[in-house]
Amino acid sequence: MARSGRRPGPSGTREAILRAARRAFHVHGYDGATIRGIAAAAGVDPALVHHFYGSKEQLFAAAMEVPFTPSEVIPALLEGGAAGLGERILRFFLAANDRPEAGPFVALIRSASSNERAAAMLRGFIVREVIGRLAGALGLPHAELRASLVGSQLAGLAMARYVLRVEPLASADPDTVVAWVAPTLQRYLTGELPRPAPGARTRRSGRTTGRRASRP
């Protein structure tokens, strides 16, 4: 990513920036963290952070070891238009995660599941860089709900296939998974979907729908 004749810093500088970035994203969340603040914490000039890592999104990807950035991937996936978009998203997702070692989504899910700050950080990144971009590009009603439903099926697929490794889903070949799951994603993305009932109460509005069985 070097793009100037500027002399690179010592090899420890990149690691110091990534350490400062991880700390800043955890403490301030994705939206609250700034390149300027991360540079100050690492004791370097903000221009050096931009020089090494480009945007905040790219710095997040490098610090969290996400091997791609939504700003690159989503436009490429959208290039073929709305038809087949669910399948293209799913094939990209499987290719990124079907590997012997734990893929990036799995690491993020593990981290977000185990503590509230990591969850908030991941939520900020997903809402801003994934759902926001996808929803804007779709240009359909309920675009943000559509994108969050796609995310829910992908997160659950990662959980079942890579974390819990429930068979036969864990070992099914990618074509089989695509045949079963891509229509779900396509419907969430472009299907005719019901509008929320007018005046429907949300689950935050105080109604208790929980149910408890009696304990022995």
Place this chain on the structure above:
Amino acid sequence: MARSGRRPGPSGTREAILRAARRAFHVHGYDGATIRGIAAAAGVDPALVHHFYGSKEQLFAAAMEVPFTPSEVIPALLEGGAAGLGERILRFFLAANDRPEAGPFVALIRSASSNERAAAMLRGFIVREVIGRLAGALGLPHAELRASLVGSQLAGLAMARYVLRVEPLASADPDTVVAWVAPTLQRYLTGELPRPAPGARTRRSGRTTGRRASRP
């Protein structure tokens, strides 16, 4: 659950049994843990464990604070037949989890995401008591794959709605979530679904489908 004139043990006995059960399920997995072994570890007679908690499934639910047992819930959900089953499962799932404090699925997902042993334990319980029962009752081809796909969408919904709390999915009222997600579950349960291609290689068979972007 008392069902005899047997004198109940001291109040610490139940807690000792639950502690031993949690340890046994973590160490030996769901299938490997036995009532006999748990009783021995708690220093009580196996009959007392059965007396207090019934089956291994019920003991697991009590030890892990799952507020229901699949052997009770699944037959009730199946009573109305295959039509509308996806919606009934989803409404039960939302009612169990839409509450101010973290619901049982969320706690299980957190635990399973953060360590391999908890994941194996949960996998054993889900495969044996949930997917096995549901697949058997469905009596359709690919019943286990169908059940694991249902589980994947529910796990992802829990992740998006309760753990990451991505809007608008997090605050959508139950009827809206049902309108959007129940058709997915219904298709996984009873839809015409493609068969795996004959001879298709699984992701375990050595083909590397992973993709890595270059690192800065």
